[in-house]
Amino acid sequence: MFPVLLAAAEAPDAWQTFLQYTLIGLSNGALFALVALGYTMVYGIIELINFAHGEVFMLGSFLALALIGVMGLEEAALWQRWLGIGLLFVVVPIFCGALNVGIDLAVYKPLRDAPKLAPLVSAIGVSFVLMNVGLLWGGAADRHFPDLVSRENLLGSEAALSFTYKDLMIVAVTVPIMIALSVFVKGTRLGKAMRATAQDPLAAKLMGINADRVISVTFAIGGALAGAAAVIYGLYINTVSYQMGFTNGLYAFTAAVLGGIGNIPGAVLGGLVIGLARAFGSGYVGERWTSALVFVILIAILVFRPAGLLGTHAREKV
Amino acid sequence: MSLLELDKVTVRFGGLTAVEDVDCAVREREIYSIIGPNGAGKTTVFNVITGIYDPSSGQIRFRGRALERAFTWKVVAAAVAIGLATGLAAALLAVNVDALWRATIKRNYAGPGADFSYRAAIHDAWGYWQGALALEPMRGGRWAVRTADGRQTLAYAPSRDEAERTRESLRQLIDVARPGPIRSTTYLEERDGEFVIRNKDDTDDLATFDSAEDRQSALDRYRSLDRAAAARRRNAWLALLGGMVVGAAGTLAVWYRARRTPEVISLAGVARTFQNIRLFQNMSVLENVLVAMDRRLHGGVLRMAIRTPGIRRQEREARAKARELLDFVGLAHREQHLAANLAYGEQRRLEIARALATEPQVILLDEPAAGMNPAESSELNGLIEQIRDRGLAVLLIEHHMSVVMGISDRIAVLEYGTKIAEGTPEQVRTDPKVIAAYLGDEEVS
Numbered sequence: 001m002f003p004v005l006l007a008a009a010e011a012p013d014a015w016q017t018f019l020q021y022t023l024i025g026l027s028n029g030a031l032f033a034l035v036a037l038g039y040t041m042v043y044g045i046i047e048l049i050n051f052a053h054g055e056v057f058m059l060g061s062f063l064a065l066a067l068i069g070v071m072g073l074e075e076a077a078l079w080q081r082w083l084g085i086g087l088l089f090v091v092v093p094i095f096c097g098a099l100n101v102g103i104d105l106a107v108y109k110p111l112r113d114a115p116k117l118a119p120l121v122s123a124i125g126v127s128f129v130l131m132n133v134g135l136l137w138g139g140a141a142d143r144h145f146p147d148l149v150s151r152e153n154l155l156g157s158e159a160a161l162s163f164t165y166k167d168l169m170i171v172a173v174t175v176p177i178m179i180a181l182s183v184f185v186k187g188t189r190l191g192k193a194m195r196a197t198a199q200d201p202l203a204a205k206l207m208g209i210n211a212d213r214v215i216s217v218t219f220a221i222g223g224a225l226a227g228a229a230a231v232i233y234g235l236y237i238n239t240v241s242y243q244m245g246f247t248n249g250l251y252a253f254t255a256a257v258l259g260g261i262g263n264i265p266g267a268v269l270g271g272l273v274i275g276l277a278r279a280f281g282s283g284y285v286g287e288r289w290t291s292a293l294v295f296v297i298l299i300a301i302l303v304f305r306p307a308g309l310l311g312t313h314a315r316e317k318v
Numbered sequence: 319m320s321l322l323e324l325d326k327v328t329v330r331f332g333g334l335t336a337v338e339d340v341d342c343a344v345r346e347r348e349i350y351s352i353i354g355p356n357g358a359g360k361t362t363v364f365n366v367i368t369g370i371y372d373p374s375s376g377q378i379r380f381r382g383r384a385l386e387r388a389f390t391w392k393v394v395a396a397a398v399a400i401g402l403a404t405g406l407a408a409a410l411l412a413v414n415v416d417a418l419w420r421a422t423i424k425r426n427y428a429g430p431g432a433d434f435s436y437r438a439a440i441h442d443a444w445g446y447w448q449g450a451l452a453l454e455p456m457r458g459g460r461w462a463v464r465t466a467d468g469r470q471t472l473a474y475a476p477s478r479d480e481a482e483r484t485r486e487s488l489r490q491l492i493d494v495a496r497p498g499p500i501r502s503t504t505y506l507e508e509r510d511g512e513f514v515i516r517n518k519d520d521t522d523d524l525a526t527f528d529s530a531e532d533r534q535s536a537l538d539r540y541r542s543l544d545r546a547a548a549a550r551r552r553n554a555w556l557a558l559l560g561g562m563v564v565g566a567a568g569t570l571a572v573w574y575r576a577r578r579t580p581e582v583i584s585l586a587g588v589a590r591t592f593q594n595i596r597l598f599q600n601m602s603v604l605e606n607v608l609v610a611m612d613r614r615l616h617g618g619v620l621r622m623a624i625r626t627p628g629i630r631r632q633e634r635e636a637r638a639k640a641r642e643l644l645d646f647v648g649l650a651h652r653e654q655h656l657a658a659n660l661a662y663g664e665q666r667r668l669e670i671a672r673a674l675a676t677e678p679q680v681i682l683l684d685e686p687a688a689g690m691n692p693a694e695s696s697e698l699n700g701l702i703e704q705i706r707d708r709g710l711a712v713l714l715i716e717h718h719m720s721v722v723m724g725i726s727d728r729i730a731v732l733e734y735g736t737k738i739a740e741g742t743p744e745q746v747r748t749d750p751k752v753i754a755a756y757l758g759d760e761e762v763s
Contacts, residue, residue: 110572189612189633190622196598196609203596206368208584208613208676217619 016160021283022276027167029275030174031236034229035252036259036267037181038100038222044198044262045218047116051123052103054249055130056223060096060230061240062138064088065145074146081148085235089173093227100223101216109212127246134242142241145234166236173232177225178268185264190217198262251278254298260311269309273297321346321711322367322588322680327376329359329366329735336362337735339376344680344711349702351714351722353746354732355755360715361593363732364682367713368590369583380680385586387577397569404565405558412557413447413550417467421446425454442466447554449547451485453478463488465543488540490517491524495540506533585613589678591669593685593715599658603649603668606657607640610675640675647671647701663694670701680711687718699725723747731755 035057042050068074073084107126111119150165185191197204197214205211233248234240255274259266277297281290301309320343329337337359344350352360365371367378369385378385410418422439445452446466454462456474461481463473472488475481494505494515505516505524512526513533527533598606615636617629644650647667652660657668666686673681683702687695695718702725706712716722722729722743729746731739733755739746746752 188622189608189615190619192601192605192609193612195601199598199600200596202370202580203592203598204609205580206370206584206590207610207672208581209609210613211581 017283020161021279023161023163023167025276025279026272027170027236027275028278029255029272030170031229031232031271032248032252032255032274033268033271034174034177034225034232035248036255036271037178037264038226039253039256040259040261040264040267041218041222043256044264045194045201045215046108046112046119047262048108048119048123049253049261050100050108050222051120051249052126052130053100053222053226054245054247054252055127055134056096056100056103056245057226057230057233057248057252058134058240058242058245059099059130059137060092060227061145061234061244062134062143062242063095064092064231064234065138065143065240067091068146068148073148085148085231088231089228092231093224096227096230097220097222097224100219100226104216104219109215127249131242131245134245138240138242140242142239145238145240147235147238149235170232170236173228177228181221181225182264184221190214194218251294254294258298258301258308260305260308263308263310263312266308266310273309320344321348321381322713323377323379323382324363324367325377325379327363327366327373327378329362329371330374335735337366337732340732340735340737342730342737342740344713346679346711347706347709348727349706349712349714349725351716351726351729352732353716353719353722353729357734358732359735360732361684362735364590364684364713364715367583367682368588369578369580372578380583380586380588385578385583385588387573387579387582389577393570393573396573397566400569401562401564401566404568405560405562408557408561408564409554412553414467417469418443418446420468421452421466425452447551449544449550451488453481453485466547470543487524491515491536492540492544494518494524495537496544497541584676584678587677587679588682589673589676589680590682591666591673591684591686593688595662595665595669597657597665597668597672599656601657602653603644603655603657603660604637604640604653606668606672607643607675608636610672611636611640611677614677643671643674644668646674646704663690666690666698667701670705674705674708674710678710680713681705682713682715684715685717686714687716687721690718692720695721 035053038053038056039050042048042053067088068084071084071087073081076084103126107122108119111122149169152165153159154163154165154168155161185194193204193209193214194217196207197209197211201211204214233244251274252271255270256267257270258273259268259270261267274294274297277294278290281293285293305311322344324340324342326339326341327337328335328339340359340363342350342352352363354360362371366373422443425442426438427434442452448466450466451472452464452466452468454464454468455478456462459477461475461478462471463475463481463485464471473481473484475484494517505518505520507514507516508530512528513530514526515524515533515537516522517524525533525536527536598609601609615632617626617632621629641650641653644653647670649660649664649668649671652664657665660668666688670681670683670686686702687698690698699721702712702714702721714722714726726743728741729739729743730737731746731749731752738751738755739749741749
């Protein structure tokens with residue numbers, strides 16, 4: 001589960017509590033959004049729900065944990081620590097991106113022309129395989145992830161509202177990534193090819209677009225985003241386990257569906273909605289009700305907007 | 319020489335024959351039209367040319383050669399690599415991957431945090447392959463001597479040292495029991511009513527038995543252990559070989575099936591538009607054209623990411639060319655609009671611009687005048703002629719006879735998937751078979 005950190009000062013007024021929950025919800029939501037983007041981008045391009053995505057995220061956090069051990073970051077000086085964290089944000093996304101591309105080439109690509117269910121079931125299989133790799137790598141117990149980023153409140157230790165270095169880290173990493181992603185998809189040649197392939201794969205191929213490369217790049221980007229999310233998750237939550245891919249993957253997938261699967265801004269919006277729903281749910285209703293609340297919201301939204309918040313109804317192609 | 323040539327092309331869907339034995343040859347700088355009643359198979363001809371379907375029989379040649387992906391060293395490399403991977407996977411299954419896991423990893427690895435020696439694992443893997451005996455600790459400090467796969471326990475020993483000694487003598491016993499010309503009998507002795515197995519060097523007793531039958535059954539047991547290991551090795555080799563063949567052949571088969579794809583054909587210089595417009599609706603007019611140029615541009619992902627000057631110049635040129643094409647079809651003023659927001663006729667012209675952006679030598683237009691008013695369609699005539707004047711061949715499907723008769727150099731008429739006539743507009747117009755096809759037999763007879 002995704003424990004929501006409630007660090008609000010004692011007995012604040014209702015307005016401050018609300019703000020605090022919003023802040024927590026937004027930062028957690030940004031994290032969901034990063035993972036959700038991987039689901040939605042892959043779905044957008046090959047209409048596959050890549051169930052293994054959550055597991056890629058999980059293995060990324062294990063790699064981050066291993067790298068922290070190798071680099072000895074826990075005992076390192078502050079500047080070395082920041083340098084090391086910076087390095088994590090480079091190495092882990094590259095690893096996750098490569099892993100995701102590898103999975104696509106080995107498992108999904110041979111099934112590209114098969115009925116949609118074949119790659120879907122394979123994705124579930126890959127998910128189990130990777131989960132067991134995680135079990136072997138990290139063991140069955142929860143692993144402690146070193147608390148490298150300070151919990152010091154940026155608004156001053158007396159402030160009623162809490163916004164820590166950790167929250168800052170989430171914002172400082174996710175916002176630029178999302179901006180870069182939207183610039184990439186909107187402005188670059190590869191991004192255009194990607195959108196074209198997503199809209200009409202056949203027409204794109206007939207215009208000479210190398211669909212295989214576009215798909216590989218999509219998997220690479222999706223994996224890299226999951227890798228970045230994995231590092232943030234570890235540094236923020238400080239506990240990783242081989243099962244975290246499944247639970248967080250489920251929430252991220254829900255976020256993608258909520259926003260309209262296949263729609264990139266939709267995934268971000270969906271992630272934020274789920275983050276907020278979880279924060280308000282655990283704050284106002286009770287921790288144990290958050291999951292129920294999230295899925296009730298999902299159902300309610302899908303009843304009125306079946307294609308998701310920003311999704312459009314897919315026209316039947318003739 | 320003809321540019322695009324269809325040679326007895328047949329397309330069947332199950333029992334239905336959509337196109338049968340169609341021959342046609344489009345020459346360079348020619349406007350060649352295909353007409354025929356609805357359901358005559360015209361669009362199927364386009365789909366088979368552009369690689370959406372494969373012909374059930376017959377040949378399609380472009381500049382004298384089939385439009386197929388070239389067989390390169392990459393295909394061979396992929397087949398070899400996938401063959402090796404499949405072979406290894408099959409061999410792993412054949413040697414019993416679970417037992418191998420137990421022999422190599424589980425015996426050497428106590429769990430998270432424990433030491434793990436890769437050398438020991440590799441050594442044990444080799445031992446497993448050889449059919450060596452393994453030692454496993456038991457509760458209470460005792461040790462068991464087991465077969466490498468852990469399935470059979472041969473002996474127990476109170477300590478590790480003792481177990482090592484037991485294993486060594488068992489190893490020798492198996493060695494002696496191995497069938498061969500001399501060994502099976504030379505080292506068996508009968509002494510004072512005891513039945514002995516001597517070691518190979520004849521220096522020591524390995525085991526003694528009360529009866530010849532006991533000794534024989536023990537020998538048989540050791541022999542069967544040896545045989546099992548040999549059989550495992552043989553199966554592994556067979557599986558490796560079989561897996562490699564299947565993997566490589568499968569890769570080649572998949573490649574063979576996919577060697578004629580729309581993408582390959584587009585790159586070779588055949589472009590098309592669609593009867594029901596298939597623009598990238600959520601992209602701007604300019605982007606639609608730029609996307610189609612993508613494959614003609616160069617540069618890896620990395621160079622694109624850092625935007626080297628070369629890439630930037632290339633993109634600038636692409637943009638200029640895209641604008642030129644939009645100007646050519648009369649959409650220059652619309653370049654920033656979303657494709658979905660264009661009027662119907664404009665969308666059709668954008669599709670033509672997009673097709674031209676792939677730098678084709680022949681362009682296939684599928685009912686470009688559909689839904690156009692007379693003014694628009696006569697404008698379209700001019701556009702098609704201009705396309706021809708750019709040096710392209712045009713293959714046209716059209717229902718508007720004013721378009722077809724006005725601009726075509728030659729016309730082919732399809733009915734029920736077969737070509738019933740071919741010739742200049744004048745010849746086709748007066749062909750009785752064509753008139754029959756369009757107006758019905760009764761009217762003619």
